[in-house]
Amino acid sequence: MSPRKKHGRAFGRGLSVLILLALAAMVAYGWWDFSRFSRTPLHVTQVGQSIDVGKGSSLRDVVGQLREQGLDAHHPLYWRALAEQMRVAGKLHAGEYAIVAGMTPRDMLNNMAAGKVLQRNFTIVDGWSFRDVRQALARADKLKQDVAGLDDAAIMAKLGAPGETPEGRFLPETYAYVKGDSDLDVLRRAYAAMSKTVDVLWAQRDKDLPLATPYDALILASIVEKETGRADERPRIAGVFIRRLQLHMLLQTDPTVIYGMGESYAGNIRRADLTTDTPYNTYTRAGLPPTPIAMPGRPAIEAALHPAQGKELYFVARGDGSHVFSSTLDEHNRNVACYQLKRCP
Structure with missing residues (x-):
């Protein structure tokens, strides 16, 4: 074999090796990348x-x-x-x-x-009215708006509860939803959650309460919810109202009056408001109002069904979120003078 042929074969083998090395390098780089x-x-x-x-x-x-x-x-x-x-x-x-x-x-x-889709949360806050709930639903991100053009009665009919008033019927809680869900889907879950909660707690209620139905308990719980945000006071306030009902006393609770005033309430309650009769004025009408006045949370419902024992019939706000309780009208009047009129002895 001539030197030229030997050199050609050697060059060919070298070129093949280089090509293979280049391919290997490209594969290695591709895998690394x-x-x-x-x-x-x-x-x-x-x-x-x-x-x-x-x-x-x-x-x-x-x-x-x-x-x-x-x-x-x-x-x-x-x-x-x-x-x-x-x-x-x-x-x-x-x-x-x-x-x-x-x-x-x-x-x-x-x-x-x-399928781990993005979940968003919608929270119904303890003490919200149904109007508050509807306004919050309308602002919820990526939630289909199916109830925007419906009145309250139509919404309840859509939920399979025709004839029921919506106030108090939806459990304050956080509900997860995904894109494609509607406001009606959230309401349906909150309605079912409240129904189940009330049924369970009603079955465990104290004996001899002046509450004829689970709905009565819901009404009372809504009043307790609006009267205080303090966990330690809920059973005491519920106890006051239970004893008033048992003694056939007027409940005389301002939150019901405010609810009955509707949009005319401007932030202050006047003496004239307490004497203006509405179905929700517990200063002019005996017993519970006709419907709840807010969405009560589970703790408020538990308090209404397990009220604190005692003789207290009155309470007045201190101004710091807490209340002073009393058993007699004279003592209550002194507390009103001290804590509301700032005429403490």
């Missing part, structure tokens, strides 16, 4: 970012949304390869997904494969 991609957090630029995966969306559609939001700029092939590696390709659920700081592509695909 792919691994880095799967572990690198998405480029989250603001709090509260999310991605909405519609029904029938492809992985390419998802990547397109990520690019539009500036969260990712990798080639769709990387996402496809990662989905295949994780065995979730074709298994991604529709829905809205949160994108949070530190989340990697692997994390996101895991969430989509598991």
